């Protein structure tokens with residue numbers, strides 16, 4: 001907990017009297033446009049500013065891609081959102097009531113923010129189904145409300161998720177036997193059974209085949225609307241497939257934002273990418 005309470009976001013959509021859970025767990029609240037407010041976030045490591053007054057808003061149900069050269073601050077931004085790194089200054093709100101700068105990582109996960117790291121971390125000896133079951137049980141909210149009374153609903157949710165991530169035919173296989181791409185999908189499934197409102201994906205197609213990359217793009221596009229998504233990615237062809245708004249980070253702040261074609265033609269963006 002930071003000793004000084006951060007000011008609420010300045011964005012006109014922010015209404016602190018509202019409740020993020022007006023829509024219930026796992027459901028997005030459509031009565032507000034913005035789900036994530038980052039304002040003036042600064043993170044310093046030994047005087048070096050990894051994030052430098054970063055301001056960024058993500059809309060409810062939006063699919064946003066974050067690009068930018070190595071060292072731009074993309075992973076640090078994810079670390080701030082998930083509570084792994086505390087900002088030195090700035091405001092980070094999830095929905096209308098959740099001040100991310102005052103919460104622990106588990107509290108933030110329970111509030112509905114799921115994060116997928118680059119390397120898949122599935123339980124290799126367990127089956128695909130068991131991995132989803134374990135992920136669901138790890139979610140304390142689900143343990144209380146679902147497993148006590150709604151066993152069938154939990155199984156249905158796992159079955160739906162298996163279909164969504166295209167692993168229904170692999171449900172009984174040990175996760176260790178899946179291809180790299182399938183493991184990545186399983187891990188996305190493990191996040192989905194916890195019904196996050198906001199999903200953060202760090203380079204989800206790294207190491208995938210072209211076909212796996214195409215399928216991952218379809219999966220991510222299909223999740224938008226029901227979830228808000230922030231995808232950090234280097235692969236421009238993949239970013240183009242996703243089709244959402246793109247934010248270019250550079251030296252810890254936003255350099256450009258908009259459709260991929262327009263940011264790609266922005267001379268400042270061209271210089272940052274080609275100037276290295």
Ligand SMILES: Nc1ncnc2c1ncn2[C@@H]1O[C@H](COP(=O)(O)OP(=O)(O)O)[C@@H](O)[C@H]1O
Pocket residue numbers: 045049050068069070071072073074075076077
């Ligand atoms: N824990 C840390 N300690 C010191 N420097 C760090 C730490 N984490 C990140 N950095 C530095 O902050 C900058 C931004 O890093 P990062 O957020 O990982 O960038 P990106 O993900 O865009 O490649 C880099 O210069 C990196 O070296």
Ligand SMILES: [Mg+2]
Pocket residue numbers: 074075076
């Ligand atoms: Mg990174």
